[in-house]
Amino acid sequence: MGVPITSLVALAIAGLAFYKVVIYPYFISPLAKIPNAHWSVPISPGWMLWRRFRMQNNRTIQAAHERLGPIVRLGPSEISVNCVDGGIKSVYTGGFEKHEWYPRVFGSLGTVSMFTMIGTKPHSARKRMLSNIYSKSTLQTSPHLRVVSNAVIYDRLLPILQDGASSEQSIDVHDLNQGLTMDFVSCYLFGLQNGTNHLQDHAFRKHWLHMYLCRKPFEFYHQETPQLIGWMKCMRLRLIPKYCDTANDMLDAWALDLCGKAAQSLSSTDPSIEPIVYKQLKQSLDKQAAKEGGPKPDPAKQQNDIACEMYDQLTAGFETSAVGLTYLLWEFSKNPELQSKLHEELMTLDPPIRFPRCADLPPAKAVDMLPLLEAIVTETLRLHAPIPGIQPRAYSLHRNPEVFPEPETWRPSRWLKEENSIVDLEEQKRWFWAFGSGGRMCVGSNLALQETKLVVAAIYSNFRTTIVDDDGIEAIDAYTVGPRAEKLILKFHPL
Ligand code: HEM
Incomplete structure (x- = not known):
């Protein structure tokens, strides 16, 4: 058979x-x-x-x-x-599309932004609209950013630190940094008048941060198991708690409200009122629509598109810069000798950044050119890259011992010209990936660097810092990292 x-x-x-x-x-x-x-x-x-x-x-x-x-x-x-050559360089310059989990994890207001757009074509069109407003030369000479910087540093930050120092109260700088960086980025986007004041409005800052952070534990499901969310929904079961939806709605409404206020100030050319980034995007979108010759864009849809873009820049901008600053202050507080050296360098600024204020801030270009400050900021972003993975890959690139000997050691001198050969410095720069690279590189890198350097310069021109409590400072392992305990307590000592 x-x-x-x-x-x-x-x-x-x-x-x-x-x-x-x-x-x-x-x-x-x-x-x-x-x-x-x-x-x-x-x-x-x-x-x-x-x-x-x-x-x-x-x-x-x-x-x-x-x-x-x-x-x-x-x-x-x-x-x-x-590896850079024959590896990541080809990935970043090869015109590959972004992974589809970006809009799933970071989407807002039911639409996409420059950061979450998958396709290269719409992404490049959006990026062209905005790159100029974030270029180094624009930022260094921007009267808008100058107004914002003077207000945030002299009227908000330094008085808080001075109060802490004179009353000998310690300060949770991670909490403070998240207010500081939000104020910087939002006031640049919308104008000082219409931006946030999270630094001084402590209660709202706490509430806002709670809303923002409470959704983080569930990022995994959006990123890795979107089908599971769908199936559970069909069975009327919840994988993501309802309070995340409430937080999303509140954050969407917050972004729309900021945009609504900015829309009222479009005609102003006063640098403390003109919403410079908002305006640039609005005008570019209008121009694009006119060029395409279709019907006039629906105002509600356009406002949603703009709010989504602004929301993304606010969140991409505040969290990353705050994390970088927190780790910089932590490393620096362990290193009194380096604090003295930096103070010496900062005293060469003209005018120096002294509190109480006796002059405007020195030019942004002068702060940018301080070599020790530059080395300290770069080394912090190398060892404590705020977005180390999953896609940007900085975590591993920054730990190659052949390029960065003793990679786990925070050593700013590895970036100084006097102590390294030009060839080594160039190689290190090629492997530095804190802001990504290529077409999808961080559009706000110059803003982040300008603001970080200015804040560090303002602090160490006036204070010495010591650690009071750094329990839980080790970074969580995520797309955007931060201290596990979400705090860093420092004491500020007046100089
Ligand atoms: C130290 C601070 C910052 C770090 C370390 C950082 C890092 C990054 C990285 C690694 C990316 C690429 C992400 C990816 O490919 O998955 C990115 C993209 C982006 N960042 Fe930043 N960022 C910082 C500050 C800012 C600021 C202040 C803004 C404000 C405008 C900003 C806005 C953006 C936007 C809009 C994108 C998407 C760019 C695109 O897709 O073309 N970032 N950032």
């Missing part, structure tokens, strides 16, 4: 399935030659998913690179690349 036909068919199906699920991914796929971070990765994304669920993405990838080299396989269709 022959073998029944059904058994033959079953055998063929099993063989085919075995080929597809095991033989192909293990031995034939173009990724088969890449070392596996774990034996299971060619056939299942489970191993990496579990690590992401446990918030171990960046460290897991770093450990895999240390063991297996610059290119490792993390899943059936996922690899990690940790």
Whole structure:
């Protein structure tokens, strides 16, 4: 008796399935030659998913690179690349589209922004509208940013620090930084008059930060398991708690409100009122619509598009810069000698940044050219990159010991011309990825650097800092990081 036909068919199906699920991914796929971070990765994304669920993405990838080299396989269709030439440079300049999880995790107001746009074409069109307003030369000479900087530093920040210093009260600088950076970015976007005052409005800052941060533990599901969210919804079960929806609604309303106020000030050319970034985007969108020759854009839809873009820049801008500042203050507070050296350098500014105020701030260009300050900021962004992963990859790139010897040590001198060869410095700069690179590089990098340098200059021109409580300062492992305990308590000592 022959073998029944059904058994033959079953055998063929099993063989085919075995080929597809095991033989192909293990031995034939173009990724088969890449070392596996774990034996299971060619056939299942489970191993990496579990690590992401446990918030171990960046460290897991770093450990895999240390063991297996610059290119490792993390899943059936996922690899990690940790070299510049023949690696990440091609990825960032190759015109690849962004991963579709960006709009899922960071979307707002039901639409997309420059940061969350997947396609390269709409993204480049949006970026062209805004890059000029964030260029270094525009920012350094902007009368708007100058008004904002004087107000935030002299009227808001330094009085708070001075109060703390004279009453010998310690200050949670991480909390403060998140207000400070929000004020900087929002006042540049919307004008000083219509931006936030989170620094002085402590109660609203706390409320806002709570709304913003309460959604973070659920980012994993949007990023990695969007289908699961959908299935659970169909079964009327909640994976993401209702308070996240409430927070999203409140944040959307907040962004729309800021834009509404800015819209009222469009005709002003007063640098403390004119909403310079908002206006630039609005005019560019109007121009684009006119060029395309279609009907006039629906005002409500346009306001939503603008609010989504502004919201993204506010959140991309405040959290990252605040985290960078917190780690800078932490490293610096452990290093009194370096504080004295920087103070000396800062006293060369003309005029110096002294509190109480006796003059305007020195030119932004002069602050930018201070070599020790530059080295301190760069080294902090290397070792404590605020967006180290999952996509920007800075965590592992910044830990290559061949480029950055003793990579876990915070050593600003590795960026100083006097102490390193030009070749080494150039190589370090090529591997510096805190702001990404290529077409999707951070549009706000110059704003972040200008504001960070100014804040550090203002603090160490007037104070010395010491640590009171840095428990939980180690960074969480996430897309945007920050101290696990969400605090850093320092004491400010007047100079
Ligand atoms: C120290 C501070 C900052 C760091 C470390 C940082 C880092 C980054 C990184 C790594 C990216 C690329 C993200 C990716 O590819 O997934 C990015 C993009 C972006 N950042 Fe920043 N950022 C900072 C400050 C700012 C500020 C102040 C703004 C305010 C405008 C801003 C706005 C943006 C926007 C809009 C994008 C998307 C750009 C695009 O897709 O073309 N960032 N940032």
